[in-house]
Amino acid sequence: MDQHEPLSLVDARLQLRGLMQGEPDLVANSANFSALLAQQLADINWLGFYFLQGQELVLGPFQGKPACVRIPLGSGVCGAAVVQDKTQLVPDVHAFPGHIACDIASRSELVVPLHDGTGVIGVLDIDSPLTDRFSADDVQYIELLAREFCSLQFAQVQAGRS
Template identity: 55%
Template sequence: MTDYRLLTQQLKSLAEDEPNFIPVLSNASALIYENLEDLNWAGFYLMDKGALLLGPFQGKVACIRIPLGKGVCGTAAGEDRTLLVPNVHEFPGHIACDGASNSEIVVPIHRKDGKVIGVLDIDSPSLNRFSEEDREGLENLVKAIEDVTEFDGISFE
């Protein structure tokens, strides 16, 4: 079982003196990938020109650009809600960036004004990998990222 409280504290410590989002998201993806079991991808997509653009990540190669409303990531960003998908092959419009992925959780990331500027995306090769505990822990981790990172001066359009 993942200690999300400790993971969040570690991220806050790493981001303590650096508000730039690139190193914060880079370290966050590494922390997640190293501390959650049974993953094949953990990373971020950020808004760019009306779509999600690949950001810092750990794992296998990934899709570079995902349209809003498409796949799990684009749907989560477009609807501004966390999506926990037990079987991605049953998700309408699923984009198979990695054929080994079978379950996924995606959490939207916001600027201080509430605008969605990206998502945290985590994939697993196992079906039903993610639980409500994971949802709560990852939503709290994203909240910490939002609190410690300067997204406001950057145009995520």
Template identity: 55%
Template structure:
């Protein structure tokens, strides 16, 4: 059975541990919603200084709200709109230090100040995005991006 070990190492060691925990948590499960739900819950308990962790999934040419942890959120996001839509359209990670400076930012939660969005790509196709918001500016750095992208790659292998 899966258990959450405490995160007492360096940031890198802690990220490596949470990625191992993700693999253990998803091993043998094929249901996409179950896996996304557990991945958002795992990241939510792992990350500090965040107020929303979840997924938007590609459906008929737009992003639709998927499993998440946090306050109720925007349900549909067109490609190219906001941080999520931009990351999805470009199929690359978008890290925003101050969402109020991002042109066309969609404010689902007024307390969000910074954001990182990682596209979930499998075999060249966009499945959706991992979206993480923080109530503090400049919350996410290069190390977060590196390991959240690695986390997303492992996750995609189970989808």
């Protein structure tokens, strides 16, 4: 993937708002958000969404190689993030019990739960070919942007129902 320096949080939030303005479609917005993040983060081999459908996570828009399509709740890093409703930072995926290897090149992973106002609706999943790729600052940055994404998405959907 073509890599660039991360935008400041303020600039990233402004760009995300601009991309999502007036658009209630979750697929369109998550596709643009994944592209925005992929341009900013170095040493990433996969970045995308899984959305909750029943008792499994189903692949959404992403940047990177083809991916696992369905992940049962509680399975792998993504499933753990949903069940625990907690960000999962995994410095070495080979040390994570039950890790699902969609891409054998992945060495570390960051998974952030996404919410719609009623509960978890899915996850933002980011993989790196480097062990211990994600810092505490990365986690905070991604969590804040993920919350902004969810807030904007939920507001767009609510506005469309009015």
